[in-house]
Amino acid sequence: MTHEVVIIGTGPAGLTAAIYAARASLNPVIYAGMLPGGQLTTTTEVENFPGFEHGIMGPKMMADMTAQAERFGTKVVYETITKVDFSKRPFTLWIDKTEIKAKTVVIATGATAKTLGLPDEAKLMGRGLSTCATCDGFFYRNKVVAVSGGGDSAMEEANYLSKLCSQVYLIHRRSEFRASQIMVDRVKNNPKIKIMTPWTVEKPVADASGLTGIIVKNLETGDSTELKVDGLFMAIGHKPNSDLFLPWVDVDSHGYIKTTVHTATKTPGLFAAGDIADPTFKQAITAAGMGCQAAIQAQKFLEEHEEQ
Secondary structure (H helix, E strand, O other), X not given: OEEEEEEEOOOHHHHHHHHHHHXXXXXXXXXXXXXXXXXXXXXXXXXXXXXXXXXXXXXXXHHHHHHHHHHOOOEEEOOOOOEEEOOOOOEEEEEOOEEEEEEEEEEOOOEEEOOOOOOOHHHHEOOOEEOOHHHHHHHHOOOEEEEEOOOHHHHHHHHHHHOOOOEEEEEOOOOXXXXXXXXXXXXXXXXXXXXXOOEEEEEEEEEOOEEEEEEEEEOOOOOEEEEOOOEEEEOOOEEEOOHHHOOOOOEOOOOOEOOOOOOEOOOOOEEEOHHHHOOOOOOHHHHHXXXXXXXXXXXXXXXXXXXX
């Protein structure tokens, strides 16, 4: 059997693509991968997705999206695609040795936020630790937070948080920053941001309610001290989950898939949506919008190549 549409990844992009494809009677099959529901399943409350006046828990939101996709006829398979061959159509995908054929494919495998690998890190995600200031900054209004990182993302996160929080510590292990000078100057001129270099975060300090502080170490003197903070934002970048799809897609220097017209890749019939193809916004709402575009484009592609 050759599927009309196969979707790889069940975050907001993949599930929105599934909803649109299913409503177009394309009988999509979606493969959930190693993190069903995507990054939102590791967050707590989502307050910035339209339609939820009082917010919604990330795992609940993704469970509801999955149920909505299934209601329209999407088949959700809780397996991981391990190999692909997009050299000719129909495309071939594998789960280990099991072969799958598809006329079109939507890649929605997302990007994995890099973390510091701190003790109890997973347990404290959403309870004081975060990788997204835009997503979680609101919860730290008028509180003290720290940002770890030295690139443009870290500068942006620190500046953003300074508008919400009473104090922001920017912690970087080197005396020099990788960020552009204009971003560094903006941080240095912000009275609410205290720059700490060359320091590194050693471990979190927490009680039953969550993070209460962090132990930081000066890499020149070797001295360690505890900073009392309510939140730690790890802004050290993301790794797009794109390696599996080379060489059938072009990627930028960071590994994000390059698209041509909206979500189309360089391979006809192959589309990319969500964080995997979005180095800029990385929001659930933009991912969902790209998923919608990918499904509509897949539908149009199938109509134009009906004889195949």
